[in-house]
Amino acid sequence: MKLAMIGFGQAGGKIVDKFVEYDKRHNSGIVKAAVAVNTAKADLMGLKHIPKEKRVLIGQSRVKGHGVGADNELGAEIAEEDVDEVQSAIDSVPVHEVDAFLVVSGLGGGTGSGGAPVLAKHLKRIYTEPVYGLGVLPGSDEGGIYTLNAARSFQTFVREVDNLLVFDNDAWRKTGESVQGGYDEINEEIVKRFGILFGAGEVTGGEVAESVVDSSEIINTLAGGGVSTVGYAREEVEEKQNSGGLLSRLTGGNDEDDGLDTARTTNRITSLVRKAALGRLTLPCEIEGAERALLVLAGPPAYLNRKGIERGRKWLEEQTGSMEVRGGDYPVTGSGFVASVILLSGVTNVPRIKELQQVAIEAQENIDEINQESESNLESLVNDDEDELESLF
Numbered sequence: 001m002k003l004a005m006i007g008f009g010q011a012g013g014k015i016v017d018k019f020v021e022y023d024k025r026h027n028s029g030i031v032k033a034a035v036a037v038n039t040a041k042a043d044l045m046g047l048k049h050i051p052k053e054k055r056v057l058i059g060q061s062r063v064k065g066h067g068v069g070a071d072n073e074l075g076a077e078i079a080e081e082d083v084d085e086v087q088s089a090i091d092s093v094p095v096h097e098v099d100a101f102l103v104v105s106g107l108g109g110g111t112g113s114g115g116a117p118v119l120a121k122h123l124k125r126i127y128t129e130p131v132y133g134l135g136v137l138p139g140s141d142e143g144g145i146y147t148l149n150a151a152r153s154f155q156t157f158v159r160e161v162d163n164l165l166v167f168d169n170d171a172w173r174k175t176g177e178s179v180q181g182g183y184d185e186i187n188e189e190i191v192k193r194f195g196i197l198f199g200a201g202e203v204t205g206g207e208v209a210e211s212v213v214d215s216s217e218i219i220n221t222l223a224g225g226g227v228s229t230v231g232y233a234r235e236e237v238e239e240k241q242n243s244g245g246l247l248s249r250l251t252g253g254n255d256e257d258d259g260l261d262t263a264r265t266t267n268r269i270t271s272l273v274r275k276a277a278l279g280r281l282t283l284p285c286e287i288e289g290a291e292r293a294l295l296v297l298a299g300p301p302a303y304l305n306r307k308g309i310e311r312g313r314k315w316l317e318e319q320t321g322s323m324e325v326r327g328g329d330y331p332v333t334g335s336g337f338v339a340s341v342i343l344l345s346g347v348t349n350v351p352r353i354k355e356l357q358q359v360a361i362e363a364q365e366n367i368d369e370i371n372q373e374s375e376s377n378l379e380s381l382v383n384d385d386e387d388e389l390e391s392l393f
């Protein structure tokens with residue numbers, strides 16, 4: 001599936017930068033265009049793979065290239081004022097060759113948190129292609145303002161996109177790691193999962209596959225809107241010399257071995273499907289009640305079979321209660337592992353979001369209280385008790 005990716009804010013820019021690198025490394029053909037938008041000049045300069053002419057600095061007259069300091073209302077205002085500058089960078093994208101837009105952003109800060117929903121709304125007005133969001137939730141240790149920003153941005157972003165894919169930093173943070181090192185690893189995880197998912201719709205002939213996932217299946221799984229999460233599991237395998245058993249049969253290979261191999265391949269796939277669905281999701285949630293799902297099995301063609309995918313698909317149907325579970329292959333010769341990626345779309349039972357909203361409401365109340373008290377507190381500090389002093393003028 002070919003995407004026009006727009007990274008908004010620092011996290012968004014860094015993640016899209018990594019997608020470009022992934023795309024080059026794997027030749028996956030998913031990033032048709034990459035744009036980074038920010039109010040902070042230094043963040044744009046730190047990017048490595050997005051071309052310089054595709055880095056858009058907005059809000060210069062307001063914040064002088066220094067960012068909005070986690071003020072997402074200002075982030076949204078600036079994005080509205082300067083949306084034409086972003087549009088200019090998108091104008092050179094061959095949109096007729098693009099299957100969808102993907103607006104990527106951390107939701108806890110200011111620039112991306114406020115700007116990403118504004119841009120999504122703008123893109124939906126201009127283009128007929130679907131506009132998806134990839135929103136990153138802050139860690140719960142980041143503090144009240146980040147949580148409040150994320151809760152407000154999440155609500156708005158979901159409304160403005162055709163589907164919001166969510167990644168929760170909180171579920172992935174490791175203790176005792178530097179923030180930067182931690183983000184690098186987390187960003188790798190994001191790009192790996194979504195790279196396989198979107199790459200699955202980009203297989204172009206050549207490979208031996210039983211039922212290759214088409215980009216329309218990804219689009220249909222995301223259609224209907226709401227919130228999505230992605231599961232992943234993988235197992236290392238050795239690349240076989242003859243793929244699919246066909247060659248071995250033609251050359252008089254052992255039928256018993258083939259039978260054993262098929263059973264092992266099927267079992268490996270079904271267990272990878274379970275591990276992916278029940279393991280750590282990009283946004284942890286109850287999978288029961290997911291409205292639609294897509295199962296992608298990636299790996300060397302010899303290790304993929306229809307039976308395994310069918311079984312995995314049925315199991316997912318039972319677990320989610322959904323009647324819309326799609327599935328298919330993503331053949332990758334020489335990859336050295338079989339991976340299962342599961343997209344669960346339209347999830348609604350997400351305790352983490354409820355918790356985020358609760359903390360955000362408390363933070364909002366605290367902020368209001370402090371603001372109310374602030375004026376009288378300052379007054380009592382500055383003025384003497386008996387009002388004996390007079391100010392200069």
Ligand SMILES: Nc1nc2c(ncn2[C@@H]2O[C@H](COP(=O)(O)OP(=O)(O)OP(=O)(O)O)[C@@H](O)[C@H]2O)c(=O)[nH]1
Binds near residue numbers: 040110
């Ligand atoms: N996964 C991931 N999350 C990040 C990364 N950098 C920041 N974040 C998260 O994204 C949130 C927003 O941070 P930024 O993207 O730096 O903020 P911004 O949109 O540039 O906005 P301002 O800096 O306030 O102008 C943070 O609260 C973190 O939770 C990153 O590299 N990877």
